[in-house]
Amino acid sequence: MTHAISTADFAPDTAAIAAVIIGVTAFAVAQGLTYPLISLVLEHRSVPQSLIGFNAGCFAAGLGTATFAVGALTRLVRGDRLIVGGLVGCALSLSVFASSDNFWVWCVARFSLGVCVSLIFMLSEAWLNTACPDRLRGRISGLYGAGMCGGFAAGPLAIPLFGTKNGFAFALLAVYVACVAFLTVILTRKARTQPEQAASGALFSFVRRAPLLVGMVAAFAIADIAAISAMPVYFVRLGYSESFAAISVTILALPTALAQPLVGWFLDKTSRSGVALASALIAGLSFIAIPFLESQAAILIAFGIMGTASFSLYTCALTILGERFAGEALVAGSAAFALAYAIGSAAGSSTVGAVMDIYSPAAGPMTAGSVVLAFAVFYGLSLLRSRARSSS
Template sequence: MTVTIGITVFAIAQGLTYPLISLLLAERGASEIVVGLNAAAFMLGLAISVLVVPALTRHLRAGQVIVAGLAGAAVTLVGFAVSDTFALWFVLRFALGFCVNAIYVFGEAWLNAASADTVRGRVAGVYSAGMTLGFVIGPLAIPLFGTEDGLAFAACAVLISLAAFGLGLMSRRARVEPEKLELADLPRFARAAPLLILLVLAFGFVDATVLSFAPLHMVGGGASTAAAATFIAVMHLGMIVAQPVLGVLLDRVDRWHVAIGCLAATGLIFGALMLLPATGMLIWPLGALGGAAFFGIYTSALAILGQEHKGPMLVAGASAFSLAYAAGGMLGPAATGALVNVMPGMTFALVAVLGMVSAVMLVWHR
C-alpha cells in the first residue's frame, strides 16, 4: 500500500508535467525539437540520479528515500509555477527526473521483495493501476486549473507534499526492506537480463514519446487543447482497467508471452492512431487500448524481474530499469521531435516500428 501510494502521487506529477509543459512550450513558439529535448531532460535526471542512490541507501531506509524524492519533486513543481524561462525549465525538468528516480528504484524493489511469486503478477497489476490512476489525474488538472499562472503546477506540488508526509508516517511500519544497492551489481544484471532491459527501454521510449507528443498530434489535427488533455486521460483510463486484469494473466501464463503480446499490440494500435483523424470518434477507444497495451509492457517486466531475480540483483534490476527507462525516454521524444520536424504527421511512426520490431526480437530470442 505504501509503495502504491508513493508511485500514484509521483504519476500525478509526471502525468501533469508531460502534456502541460509540451502545450506551454508550443504556445510560446518552441519547435518540436525543443519540446522533445525538454522531455529528454527529465530522463537524463533519472539516469544521473542512479549514481547517487547507492550513497543514500547507506544512511536512509527505503521509505525515507521515497519521501525525500517526493519532497524534491514538490519543490521542483513550485519552480515551474513561478518561472517561465525556457532555460530554467530544462533545469527544473532535469531536477524532477532526479528526484523521482528514488520512487522508481526503491518502490519497485520493495514491492517485489514483499510479494510471493504466486501473486506477483496481480501485485504488479495493482501497482501499475495505481501509477496509471496518477497519470489520469495529472492531465485532467489541465482543463480544471488551466495553463496560465502556474496554478496546475502549484496544486500538484501541494498534493505531493501532503502525500510525502503521510507516506513518511506509514513507512515506519514496514517489515520488509529491499537489499542495499551497489553500483557494481548494475553491469552484472545487464549481462544476466538483456531482454528484460530491452522491455523497459521500449516502454520508456513509448511512454515519453506518447505523453509528450500525443497532445501536439491532437491539436495539430484540429482538436482543442482540452480534447488533447482528455485524450491522455482516456488513454490512462484504459491502463487502469487493464493492469489488474493483465496481472491475473501474468500469474496464469508465461509472463514473457504476455510481454510480447503487449509490444505487438502497441505497435499496431499506435500505427493505426497515426493514420486516423484526430477529431474522429475511433481515436478514443483505440487510445484506451493503446495505453493499456504499452503500459502492459512495464507491468510484465516488473513481474518477470521479481520472478527471475532476488536479493541484491532485485535492487540492481530496479536501478537498471530506471536507466533503461531513462534511455528510452530520452531517445523517444528527441528522435520523434526530429522526425516530426521534417515529416509532419508521423508522430507515432517510431513507436509503431519499435513495438513490432521488439516483439519479433523477443520471439526470436525466447
C-alpha cells in the same frame, strides 16, 4: 505454459505495499500532468518542437543520473527515507514550474524532477518485490501499475480545469505531492520490510544477465514518452483543441489503469513471456493505426488500447524481475529499469519530436510503433530460440 514459483511463500507486507503504491501514484499524477502541460505551454509560447523534446530529455537525463547514485545513496540513507525524500524533491521541483516562466529554469527543474522520480521508481519497485510473495507478484504488480496509470489519468484533468496560462496547476500538484510524502512517512513506520541496498557495479551486471528485460522497459519508455509528450502536440497540430489533447492522455491512462490488475492475473496464471510478447505486438500496431483513423472516437479507442498494451510491458518486466531475482539484485534491476527508461524516453522524445518537425505529425506515432514492433519481433525470436535449446 505457466511460470515456476521461485521464492518461498509468506504473508505480504501490506504497509510497505500501500506506501509504495500511494507514493508511485503521486509521482504518476505529477508526470501525467507535467508532460502534456509543459509541452502545451511551450507550444503555446511558440517554442520549437525540438526544444520541447530537449526539455523532456532533461527529465530523462535526471532519471539516468539518479541510477548511478542509487547504490551509494542506499548505503548512506534507508530506502524508505529516500522514497520520502524523492517525493519532497518532486514537490519542490513542481513549485519551480509554478513560480518561473524561464525556459532554461524549467529545464533545470525538469532535470531535478527526473532525479527525484528515479529514486521513487527504483526503490519502490525493489521494495514491492521484496514485500510480496511470488504467488501474488503479478496481481500486486498489476495494482502497482493501476495506481501509476490512475495517476497518469488524473493528472491531465487539471489542464481543462485550470488551463495552461498560469502556474496554479503546478502549485496545486506540489501541495498534493507534499501531503503524500507525509502519509508515506506514517506507512513506512508500520512496514516489516525495507528496500535492499545496491552493491557497487551491480547495475551493469544485471544488464548483462537480463538484457531482454532491460530492452522491454526501453520499448515501454519509447511508447510511453511518445504517448504522453509528443501525441498531445500531434493532436494540436492536426487542429484538435488543447482540451482534446489533454483528455487524450487521460483516455490513454484510464483503461490502462483498469486493465493492469487483469494483466497481473494473466501473469500469475499463464505464461509471463507470452503476455509480454502479446503486449508489445498490440502496442506497436495500435500506434501505427492512429494516423489512419479519422473519427475522434476511433482515435481515443486506439489510444486506450495502445496505452493498456504498452504499459503492460512494464508490468510484465516488473513481475519477471521479482520472479527471477532477489535481494540486492532487485535494486540493481530496478536501477537498470530506470536507466533503460531514461535512455528510451530521451531517445523517444528527441526522435519522435524530430521526425514530426522534419516530415509530418503522422511520422511521430508511426516511428514509435515501428520501434515497439521491432522489439516484439526480436523478443519473439529470442523466446523461440530458448524453447529450441530447452527441447534439444
